Amino acid sequence: MPQHLKRLIGVFAVFIILFLILHYLLTPSSFGELGHYRAKAIPENAFKELHYAGSEQCSKCHEDIRKDKAIGFHAKLKCEVCHGPGLKHALYAGQFKAGQLPDSLLLYKPAERKDCAICHQFNAARLKIQFDTINTSMIHQINAIEHNPFDKITKVEFKCIECHNPHQP
Ligand code: HEC
Ligand code: HEC
Ligand code: HEC
Ligand code: HEC
Incomplete structure (x- = not known):
């Protein structure tokens, strides 16, 4: 070789x-x-620690909100998408009276304009909803800086939730 x-x-x-x-x-x-x-x-x-409870659990105590949400544009959003992981809250909040939840059980309330903009801010790379289709798989986009319909003149910035109900926008 x-x-x-x-x-x-x-x-x-x-x-x-x-x-x-x-x-x-x-x-x-x-x-x-x-x-x-x-x-x-x-x-x-x-064996990983659990953090999310799932919307069905939330409905047990917040049935009114589930009902509101079910007939609005946000029907398909899960509660914890906006409020964050809520397992501890779902397990223990029932032991407290209204207004008396300890801080550790309070959930985030996405009340600022930037919170809604996470999903609704105009993004040129995203597909836009066409008004002549009924495709709801896309999210309506607005320009969060300019979109302030009732106050174009004084430019006072309202929070989104002053005009839109977050559970039934
Ligand atoms: C065992 C009953 C129970 C379950 C299950 C439950 N909650 Fe609550 N929740 C409460 C109570 C009681 C309060 C306090 C009400 C108050 O202070 O007016 C509350 C308050 C809240 C608040 C307002 C807190 C604040 O800062 O004012 C949010 C948001 C909330 N719940 C979201 C959720 C979500 C999301 C889920 C599902 C992951 C959930 N809850 C499941 C009982 C429950
Ligand atoms: C689009 C985001 C969004 C989703 C989805 C959502 N929430 Fe909320 N939720 C909010 C915001 C924002 C507030 C604060 C409203 C305010 O301060 O007036 C709020 C407030 C609340 C409160 C406090 C009481 C009230 O009416 O202000 C409870 C309880 C609550 N949400 C439960 C739920 C439950 C249960 C679900 C699922 C069925 C849910 N939320 C889904 C955004 C959301
Ligand atoms: C996790 C993503 C997400 C977040 C956060 C979110 N939305 Fe939405 N929103 C949606 C989806 C999905 C729809 C249904 C598709 C559509 O109609 O654009 C929707 C629909 C809407 C509509 C109806 C648009 C139409 O078709 O006329 C309004 C108004 C709206 N949202 C306002 C808000 C406000 C105010 C907040 C903040 C409290 C918020 N959204 C937070 C996903 C989101
Ligand atoms: C001063 C009241 C007001 C405020 C504040 C406001 N909106 Fe609106 N929004 C409206 C009105 C009225 C409409 C319907 C008329 C229109 O499309 O201009 C609307 C429409 C929308 C739509 C549907 C747009 C479409 O193309 O049909 C979305 C999504 C929306 N708003 C999200 C938001 C978000 C996110 C914020 C906060 C960054 C916000 N809005 C703040 C009053 C308001």
Whole structure:
């Protein structure tokens, strides 16, 4: 066999052995037990701390708001999209009277103009709703700086929720 082929085979052999060693060292112990993934990933994720309760839980105590929301433009938005993770609140708020919730159980109320602008601010890269279609998969965009319909002259900036009910905009 020519000398250069022998060297090439030698180099390949070294790489293959290196690969097998690294493969052995780096493969997690539970890999492949159940399929082409780490079996331990399942319990690891199952034991992660929960943060969200889900809108069905919110409705148990805030049925009035669920009803309002269900017939408006925000019907499809989940409560926690706006109010943030609410599991602790949903578990413990029931033990307190109105107006007496401790700070740790209060949820965020997105009352500022910037909060609504997260979804509604005009963005040239987003598809715009066309008025001749009924496609509601897109969000109506406004220019949050100029959109202040009742006060074009004095330019007093109202909060969005002074004109729009956040639960039924
Ligand atoms: C076990 C009953 C219960 C559940 C479930 C519940 N809440 Fe409440 N929530 C309350 C009570 C009681 C208050 C206090 C009412 C008050 O102060 O007027 C409250 C107040 C609030 C407030 C106003 C807080 C403030 O700063 O004024 C928001 C927002 C809210 N809840 C959102 C939610 C969301 C979102 C969920 C679902 C993740 C939820 N709630 C689930 C009982 C509940
Ligand atoms: C588009 C964002 C948005 C969504 C979605 C939303 N909220 Fe709110 N929510 C607000 C804002 C903003 C306020 C503050 C209103 C204010 O200060 O007048 C508020 C206030 C509240 C309050 C305080 C009492 C009140 O009426 O002002 C409760 C309780 C509440 N929301 C519960 C819910 C529940 C339950 C859901 C789901 C069914 C929900 N919210 C969905 C934005 C939202
Ligand atoms: C998480 C994204 C999100 C947030 C935050 C949000 N919205 Fe919306 N909004 C939507 C979606 C989705 C619709 C339904 C599609 C549409 O009509 O544009 C909608 C619809 C609306 C509409 C009706 C538009 C129309 O079709 O005439 C108004 C008004 C509105 N939202 C106001 C607000 C206000 C005020 C806030 C802040 C309290 C807010 N939105 C926060 C997603 C959002
Ligand atoms: C002074 C009252 C007022 C304020 C403040 C206000 N809006 Fe409006 N908004 C209106 C009125 C009236 C309309 C319907 C007429 C129009 O389209 O101009 C409207 C329409 C909309 C629409 C539908 C636009 C469309 O193309 O049909 C959206 C989305 C909206 N507003 C979101 C917001 C958001 C987000 C804020 C805060 C940054 C806000 N509005 C602040 C009064 C207001």
